[in-house]
Amino acid sequence: MSTSPAGEGPGDPADQLPDVAPRLRELRRDRRLTLEAAARRAGLSPAHLSRLETGRRQPSLPMLLGLARTYGTTVSDLLGEQPPERDPIVRAGRPEPVAADGWTYHQAGAAGRVMQPLRLDVPYGAQGDLVRVHPGEEWLYVLEGPLRLNLGDTVHLLGPGDSAHFDSLTPHRIAAAGPEGTELLFVHTLLRSSAAELCLGGGGHRR
Structure with a gap:
């Protein structure tokens, strides 16, 4: 029977995450950070970050939080979730003062x-x-x-x-x-x- 590394088994939530590799590469390049500089800020090794960016590894939820802080964004953005549309109109009397x-x-x-x-x-x-x-x-x-x-x-x-x-x-x-x-x-x-x-x-x- 095959085994998986600890924290990366079939039931781990990270296995259910969408592919974040393209977004991680895009954000790092937009911030003009080298792989080494971004990895250092996120507390990862350059090799580990490279595997995340190429899709060979899935980030854990704590890693997503660290990467979101590194790139000045949110976990929802990393996962490609679209924010709900905001109503552009604020009517008089709403909300209450x-x-x-x-x-x-x-x-x-x-x-x-x-x-x-x-x-x-x-x-x-x-x-x-x-x-x-x-x-x-x-x-x-x-x-x-x-x-x-x-x-x-x-x-x-x-x-x-x-x-x-x-x-x-x-x-x-x-x-x-x-x-x-x-x-x-x-x-x-x-x-x-x-x-x-x-x-x-x-x-x-x-x-």
Whole structure:
């Protein structure tokens, strides 16, 4: 009776995976990585990665996770799964607004996109001296009321019709500049990073 190496028997889930070899080759070449460099990042030997790319070996699920991280993608992408179609329309009143730390957040775009648009209601004095620093970019447009925007050591006063676009690694603070509060449109890039959502100066909502 023939035997299979441990973890690669007929009943192993990896045996049921679709052929990922072409996608692995494509991703590595798109990232302009040599076989050696990609293997080192994924914690594999170049020979093992070569066998995966030529279809002579099937990756285990832990290997797929490591390769997805190496190439900056998802396991679903490696397996060729198509994401469901997103509805491009966000109707008024859906979803419900979310209140957090004094601010009210109205979602104005689809979840899971790189760009995350919101409409914000910012009362006067909300969130204290909270300063944010995180990867990405932010854009805002003042709809109503005066806004104070701290960027590094510079303070900007904005009114309705004014806008700002800045690198969010710059320490920044958004606050209403008058007792009537302020309302604004706000767009930020959603980046998955170990440094994301770093807040300086205390707790508060981390967007």
